[in-house]
Amino acid sequence: MSVPQKTSSLYGLSKNLILHRHLIFQMTKREVIGRYRGSVLGLLWSFLNPLMMLSVYTFVFSVVFKSRWGISPPGTEESKTMFAIMLFAGLIVHAVFAEVINRSPSIVLSNVNYVKKVVFPLEILPIVTLGAALFHGLVSLSVLILAYVIFQGVPHLTILLAPVVMLPLIILILGLAWILASLGVYLQDVGQTTGIITTIMLFLSPVFFPLNSLPAQYQTIILLNPLTFIIEQMREIVIWGRLPDFMGLGVYLIVSVFIAAAGYAWFQKTRSGFADVL
Secondary structure, three states: OOOOOOOOOHHHHHHHHHHOHHHHHHHHHHHHHHHOOOOOOHHHHHHHHHHHHHHHHHHHHHHHOOOOOOOOOOOOOOOHHHHHHHHHHHHHHHHHHHHHHHHHHHOOHHHHHHHOOOOOOHHHHHHHHHHHHHHHHHHHHHHHHHHHHHHOOOOOHHHHHHHHHHHHHHHHHHHHHHHHHHHHHHOOOHHHHHHHHHHHHHHOOOOOOOHHHOOHHHHHHHHOOHHHHHHHHHHHHHHHOOOOOHHHHHHHHHHHHHHHHHHHHHHHHHHHHHHHHO
16 A cells, blocks of 8 residues: 555645545445445345435424425425425435534544554545445435436436535535544544534424525524535425526535635644544
């Protein structure tokens, strides 16, 4: 294995990613397969898990709480399948975010053997976790498309813009993952709080309700949630077949790159003390 370049610049990061691309792929593959190793259904669980959660959420919010998106004509009953599709689009975005953020504080702690290896590029550990989360997100998106085809017909071509919509969030997640991975080594309480935070972000984002159903002052609060804009844009391209807000995505991308650069620099600066703490 080649010795990684311990640089805190994004240019140095890109060189390391290219250098270790095969290692990243193999570790991501192992991460995905390892999660279901020993189970009878194996990778089929990656399809079943989102389906089961979607069924539960749809029943609770559309039947028990009688939530509505207001997309049906007045006086007509809103389709539960359409409610489920709207709900699932938001859940996919949150699931990718929550999986990486919740696991980040323990990434280094659960790979102590790599910390002792001078030549191992620790900075790829959050990338591997993100890659596994994106795989499961892609599976969930496939389930969403299948449901849309069955109940609504041919999906809009704008769905092909899903990677463009998700890119700013992916970069933001990676930056936060580097920060949390480092903090998790020195402050193990961080791992206890991320689950709470991601759950709060789930209910303070327009996953279970349309943003425009809230009073203006509360919409401002919900918009502070970094998931809100991406969820809204995902629904634009997947459900409504409209182009996303490219200007908004551009601003989001700039902020995300800044946070990713800061997170990577912080990780590289603090990694020298990992071995001492562990």
